[in-house]
Amino acid sequence: MTTQSTPAVSPERRQQVAAALHAVLPPTCVxxxxxDTRPYECDGLSAYRQLPxxxxxxASEEQVLxxxxxxxxxxxxxxxxxxxxxxxxGAMPIADGVVLSTARLNKIVRLDAYSRxxxxxPGVRNLAISEAxxxxxxxxxxDPSSQIACTIxxxxxxxxxxxxxxxxxLTVHNVLRVRMATIEGDIVELGSEAPDAPGLDLLAxxxxxxxxxxxxxxxxVKLVPKPAAARVIMASFDDVTAGGNAVADVIAAGIIxxxxxxxxxxxxxxxxxxxRAGYDTEAAAILLCEADGTAAEVEEExxxxxxxxxxxxxxxxxxxxxxxERLKFWSGRKNAFPAAGRISPDYYCMDGTIxxxxxxxxxxxIAAMEHKHGLRCANxxxxxxxxxxxLILFDANQPDELRRAEAFGxxxxxxxxxxxxxxxxxxxxxxxxxxSMCVQFTAAELNAFFALKRAFDPLSLLNPDKxxxxxxxxxxxxxxxxxxxxxxxxxxxxx
Numbered sequence: 001m002t003t004q005s006t007p008a009v010s011p012e013r014r015q016q017v018a019a020a021l022h023a024v025l026p027p028t029c030v031x032x033x034x035x036d037t038r039p040y041e042c043d044g045l046s047a048y049r050q051l052p053x054x055x056x057x058x059a060s061e062e063q064v065l066x067x068x069x070x071x072x073x074x075x076x077x078x079x080x081x082x083x084x085x086x087x088x089x090g091a092m093p094i095a096d097g098v099v100l101s102t103a104r105l106n107k108i109v110r111l112d113a114y115s116r117x118x119x120x121x122p123g124v125r126n127l128a129i130s131e132a133x134x135x136x137x138x139x140x141x142x143d144p145s146s147q148i149a150c151t152i153x154x155x156x157x158x159x160x161x162x163x164x165x166x167x168x169x170l171t172v173h174n175v176l177r178v179r180m181a182t183i184e185g186d187i188v189e190l191g192s193e194a195p196d197a198p199g200l201d202l203l204a205x206x207x208x209x210x211x212x213x214x215x216x217x218x219x220x221v222k223l224v225p226k227p228a229a230a231r232v233i234m235a236s237f238d239d240v241t242a243g244g245n246a247v248a249d250v251i252a253a254g255i256i257x258x259x260x261x262x263x264x265x266x267x268x269x270x271x272x273x274x275x276r277a278g279y280d281t282e283a284a285a286i287l288l289c290e291a292d293g294t295a296a297e298v299e300e301e302x303x304x305x306x307x308x309x310x311x312x313x314x315x316x317x318x319x320x321x322x323x324x325e326r327l328k329f330w331s332g333r334k335n336a337f338p339a340a341g342r343i344s345p346d347y348y349c350m351d352g353t354i355x356x357x358x359x360x361x362x363x364x365x366i367a368a369m370e371h372k373h374g375l376r377c378a379n380x381x382x383x384x385x386x387x388x389x390x391l392i393l394f395d396a397n398q399p400d401e402l403r404r405a406e407a408f409g410x411x412x413x414x415x416x417x418x419x420x421x422x423x424x425x426x427x428x429x430x431x432x433x434x435x436s437m438c439v440q441f442t443a444a445e446l447n448a449f450f451a452l453k454r455a456f457d458p459l460s461l462l463n464p465d466k467x468x469x470x471x472x473x474x475x476x477x478x479x480x481x482x483x484x485x486x487x488x489x490x491x492x493x494x495x
Contacts (some may be wrong), residue, residue: 065181079211080463091211183214232329237287244359263379270339353422355409
C-alpha cells in the first residue's frame with residue numbers, strides 16, 4: 001500500500017474551508033474528522049491512498065452548486081466520486097482538496113417505457129436501472145462486473161462497459177444526455193433525448209473524462225428490450241493461442257455475440273471453487289459466447305458459433321440449457337476479481353484494448369512477462385472487443401512486489417500500444433496509467449487534451465493531476481524528448 005506523500009494541510013486552511021462549506025450545507029453533509037474521511041481515501045485501486053481534507057455529500061443540485069462556488073472562491077481542488085468501485089485511482093483524494101460524493105443524488109427521476117429511456121441522478125446504481133425497467137420488459141445494457149454497486153455517474157466518468165458491450169456498446173453508446181455543472185456553477189446539458197443535438201458533440205467528449213470537466217447531475221440512458229431468449233456456449237481449448245484465434249474467427253464469420261469472453265486456466269482454477277460454474281479447469285483457455293434474441297435466432301446463432309469454435313480447435317463445448325445455467329456460466333466471469341483473493345493476497349487489474357487479431361500474440365507476450373517479473377497473471381478478457389483485464393497477482397507485504405506488479409502492468413500496456421491498441425478500455429487512466437499516457441500520445445496530442453480541459457476548467461480545480469500527464473512528467477518518465485534542456489511545446493501547462 002502506498003500513501004501519497006503530500007504537504008500537510010494547515011489547521012487554519014482546513015478550518016477556513018470547513019467553515020465555508022458548513023455555511024452552505026447541512027452538518028450531516030460535511031465530513032472532516034479523519035475517522036469519517038478514512039473510507040474515502042481510495043477507490044478500487046487500494047494500493048494508493050490519501051486522506052482528503054474534507055468530504056461533502058450534497059443531496060441536491062443546489063447543494064452541488066454551492067460546493068462548487070465555495071471551492072472556486074477558495075481555490076480548493078475537487079475530486080468527484082461515485083461508489084468508489086473504479087480501478088484506476090481516478091477517485092483518489094487530494095490532500096488539500098474536497099471529495100464531492102454524488103451518493104445521495106440517487107433518484108430515478110423518470111422512466112419512459114414508451115420512449116425506452118430513463119432519467120436518473122448520478123448516484124443511482126447501474127443494476128437499479130434494470131431492476132426499475134424490468135416490469136416493462138426493458139433493461140440497461142452496459143453491465144460492468146461491479147454493476148450491483150457502481151453508479152451511473154461513475155460509469156459516465158469512466159465510460160464503463162461490461163460483458164455485453166460487444167453487441168450493445170459501452171456507456172457512450174447508451175447515454176443520450178448528460179446534465180452537468182461546470183466549475184463556474186453553470187448547468188449545461190450535453191446531448192439530447194432526440195436522435196441528435198445541435199452544436200459540437202461534447203457529450204462524447206464528456207463521457208470518459210473522469211470528473212475533469214464537470215460534475216454529473218443527471219443522466220438520460222437508453223433502455224433496450226429484454227431478449228426473449230439467451231443461451232451461452234462454454235468452449236474449452238487446450239491451447240491459449242487457439243482460443244485467442246477462435247475469438248477472431250467468430251467475428252470474421254459475421255457473428256456478433258451478445259457476449260464473448262475469455263478466461264485462461266489460472267482464472268478458471270481460481271474461480272471454479274468459488275462459484276462452481278462447471279468450468280473446465282484443465283483447459284488452457286475457455287470462451288463464453290452468448291447469443292440472445294428470439295428463440296429461433298438464438299438457436300441459429302448457437303449452431304453457427306459452435307461450428308466456428310469446433311473448427312478453431314475447441315476440445316469440448318457445453319451449451320446452457322436453462323436461464324439458471326446461463327447465469328451460472330456467467331457468474332464465474334463476473335466474480336473473477338473477488339475470486340483472485342483465493343490464490344493471492346493482492347492483485348493488480350490492468351485494462352488495455354487491442355485489435356482482436358492480436359489476442360494470441362498478446363497472451364504469449366504476457367506469459368513471457370510472468371517470467372520477466374517473477375509474478376503470476378490470471379487473464380480475463382472482454383475478448384470480443386479486445387478489452388483485456390489481466391490480473392497481476394502479488395503480495396504487497398513482500399518487499400518490491402508492488403513495484404514489480406506496476407512494472408508488469410506498464411509492460412502490458414506498452415505491448416497493447418505496440419500492436420495498435422490503447423492503454424485503457426473502460427477503467428480510465430486516473431493515476432494508475434498516467435505514465436503510460438506518455439507511451440501512447442505525443443506532446444501535440446497531450447496539448448489538445450489540456451486545451452479541452454482548460455476550456456471546461458480554466459483553474460484546473462476538477463480532479464487535477466489525473467488522467468493527463470504534463471510534459472515534465474513524461475520527460476522524467478523517459479518517454480518525451482528533451483533537446484538542449486528544453487521540452488517541445490514549452491507553453492504546455494504544467495499544472
